[in-house]
Amino acid sequence: MENKSTKLVVPTMAEMMATGENPDVLFWVGCAGSFDDRAKKITKAFVKILNHLDYKFAVLGAEESCSGDPAKRAGNEFLFQMQAMANIEVMNAYDVKRIVTTCPHCFNTIKNEYPELGGKFEVVHHTQLLQALIDEERLTVSGGAFKGKKITFHDPCYLGRANEVYEAPRSLIESLDAELVEMKRCKSRGFCCGAGGAQMFKEPEKGNKDINIERTEEALETKPDIIATGCPFCNTMMTDGVKNKEKEDEVEVMDLAEMIANAIDI
Amino acid sequence: MGISNLIFALFLGAATFLFGKNLLIIRRNILLGRDIDRTDNPSKRWKTMARVALGQSKMVVRPVAAILHFFVYVGFVIINIEVLEIVIDGLFGTHRIFAFLGGFYDFLIGFFEILAFLVLVSCIIFLIRRNIVQIKRFVMKEMDGWPKTDANLILVFEVLLMSAFLLMQAADLNLQNLGAEHYVKAGSFPISSHFAFLFEGMSLETIHLIERGLWWFHILGILGFMNYLPYSKHFHILLAFPNVYYSKLDAKGSLTNMASVKAEVQMMMDPNADPFAAPPEGADEEEPQRFGAKDVNDLNWLQLMNAYSCTECGRCTSECPASQTGKLLSPRKIMMDTRDRLEEYGKNLDENSADSEDGKFLLDDYITREELWACTSCNACTQACPINIDPLAIILDMRRYLVMEESAAPTELNMMFSNVENNGAPWQFPAVDRLNWKDEH
Ligand code: SF4
Numbered sequence A: 001m002e003n004k005s006t007k008l009v010v011p012t013m014a015e016m017m018a019t020g021e022n023p024d025v026l027f028w029v030g031c032a033g034s035f036d037d038r039a040k041k042i043t044k045a046f047v048k049i050l051n052h053l054d055y056k057f058a059v060l061g062a063e064e065s066c067s068g069d070p071a072k073r074a075g076n077e078f079l080f081q082m083q084a085m086a087n088i089e090v091m092n093a094y095d096v097k098r099i100v101t102t103c104p105h106c107f108n109t110i111k112n113e114y115p116e117l118g119g120k121f122e123v124v125h126h127t128q129l130l131q132a133l134i135d136e137e138r139l140t141v142s143g144g145a146f147k148g149k150k151i152t153f154h155d156p157c158y159l160g161r162a163n164e165v166y167e168a169p170r171s172l173i174e175s176l177d178a179e180l181v182e183m184k185r186c187k188s189r190g191f192c193c194g195a196g197g198a199q200m201f202k203e204p205e206k207g208n209k210d211i212n213i214e215r216t217e218e219a220l221e222t223k224p225d226i227i228a229t230g231c232p233f234c235n236t237m238m239t240d241g242v243k244n245k246e247k248e249d250e251v252e253v254m255d256l257a258e259m260i261a262n263a264i265d266i
Numbered sequence B: 001m002g003i004s005n006l007i008f009a010l011f012l013g014a015a016t017f018l019f020g021k022n023l024l025i026i027r028r029n030i031l032l033g034r035d036i037d038r039t040d041n042p043s044k045r046w047k048t049m050a051r052v053a054l055g056q057s058k059m060v061v062r063p064v065a066a067i068l069h070f071f072v073y074v075g076f077v078i079i080n081i082e083v084l085e086i087v088i089d090g091l092f093g094t095h096r097i098f099a100f101l102g103g104f105y106d107f108l109i110g111f112f113e114i115l116a117f118l119v120l121v122s123c124i125i126f127l128i129r130r131n132i133v134q135i136k137r138f139v140m141k142e143m144d145g146w147p148k149t150d151a152n153l154i155l156v157f158e159v160l161l162m163s164a165f166l167l168m169q170a171a172d173l174n175l176q177n178l179g180a181e182h183y184v185k186a187g188s189f190p191i192s193s194h195f196a197f198l199f200e201g202m203s204l205e206t207i208h209l210i211e212r213g214l215w216w217f218h219i220l221g222i223l224g225f226m227n228y229l230p231y232s233k234h235f236h237i238l239l240a241f242p243n244v245y246y247s248k249l250d251a252k253g254s255l256t257n258m259a260s261v262k263a264e265v266q267m268m269m270d271p272n273a274d275p276f277a278a279p280p281e282g283a284d285e286e287e288p289q290r291f292g293a294k295d296v297n298d299l300n301w302l303q304l305m306n307a308y309s310c311t312e313c314g315r316c317t318s319e320c321p322a323s324q325t326g327k328l329l330s331p332r333k334i335m336m337d338t339r340d341r342l343e344e345y346g347k348n349l350d351e352n353s354a355d356s357e358d359g360k361f362l363l364d365d366y367i368t369r370e371e372l373w374a375c376t377s378c379n380a381c382t383q384a385c386p387i388n389i390d391p392l393a394i395i396l397d398m399r400r401y402l403v404m405e406e407s408a409a410p411t412e413l414n415m416m417f418s419n420v421e422n423n424g425a426p427w428q429f430p431a432v433d434r435l436n437w438k439d440e441h
């Protein structure tokens, strides 16, 4: 279900500043969303929705730098704090108040770990923003291609357990008139995809199975048409898992932003 | 006061003294940890303690274990009221000193009996789960040897204590019915009356002897059990409460920002700071602390308290994605290792001088690097722990030591670090390309 291609309007904070404007929200794209081929599609889908709604947002562009999450969780607190303080300086210079991000790792770090270092922002995950837009009736969604489809949602650890956001992604799935099927381990007991804590950047330790395979098997047990996620890293891990199980023709791994963009046919 | 009262007083005194001494050692060990401030938000802390520790709210995830544990827990707390009477009787040679409470006393004793019976049955089921059904989390590698024995000993202890109590009641009932001198007609016997027949046909003297025997067995058992606690995972019955009180209140995903690093980074980023400036007066008097944790004394006191509180239940490990896919890492083992090393560390302090080192460390001698690098920081362990223990905090502090003191991260992670440092992303892409996606189709 590839989304249509349209010209994206993506102003940077610097451009906005130059015209004396102030965006309603800063879209923190994150490194995966900026550079990873699969994750870029999520970024674009989300921007399409924002464009479609004429939502006034901006990005930092070249001024954005890694939030520091992988460095921190790998134990490199120096590097983390250097990244954090540099990012905070940039955002405070632009007087940023609200941030939305498609990456739960950036979401968690900026929301929970930046304040003490001088960066106090209101941070939301894109599923929360989309849900709020639907609640405000600024965004109307109907099922489209997803009507009646079986969809299971994989809780990203840094959205779910780490920050207790369980409902927004689920109510988005419900707004698609789809059938939400839960995995055995879900919500606060959700099972990690295997990418967190900087595991994304290294080979796993030896064991009898890769974590993403274990999780994919559990997802496939629900016999879904789509495995929905809300994290670029979970997306990669689950996509790899589905490929490993040779199910890529039957089961798609999609981010909720992509699903919403697809459903409103943009 | 007769001779038996004197003997009782001696036992009671010795047991209390020994227990107190061991408590002080554990307190000293915990305070070997670094400082951490948990004086904030007392009202939320009390509420958390009431809900999680007192109310056992995180146990319900596994309903069977939750119900059985609830019986044992309530039984244990309430039956201890009865111990008060036993102690007074023991010291002053009285019998059922609280019998004057009349109907209320009868109700209490009956209630204790029912609880004792529930505790007994629960412990037997627990023994079956551990040894016959062999539930997976109880038979994993780190449970081999002492931990397994410890778990079984606790259960056997409780079975024996509860049996002694119920049989003592049954004997007492017989003595009351036979009109034995000294045995006031008091109490109720909803459970033990069913066992009264065991004493049928015995002489009053024999029953009396058995009753006294059981009485001594019961109270000495309790005193012994109390002194067993400091060596056992059963110590959680005391530490679970403060442990939950002081537990982390922030969002689970929030990891601490190291204050020592913050000071240095701020200095580096401040264009006006003079890197060669003399440190402020008195700043270098103390030896600089290690970054992160190599040994138990690099951890903070809460992490050490966590280790002493751990019940070794394995709920953390059974939810851990690394453990569940056969990696070496087990969050329960992290806690058990920390306690074992802390005990060893403390013993070395006691046996040698205060600043003696035994050449061992928590890192490598107990917890291997392979275990540490397998963690995904998913917080499944902290979510699962019924008493809010945080294995992830220890793992992170040990990674910090490896990275910041030894530069010993796996190669791929070092590559990631240098990418972040040089181009602001974990991969080798320049920052100017951050917006390329905008025009790609
Ligand atoms: S945070 Fe680490 S130790 Fe805890 S459950 Fe997750 S992977 Fe296991």
Ligand code: SF4
Binding pocket: B309, B310, B311, B312, B313, B314, B315, B316, B317, B331, B332, B335, B384, B385, B386, B387, B388, B389, B391
């Ligand atoms: S850390 Fe908590 S969940 Fe894990 S074994 Fe100890 S008490 Fe159980």
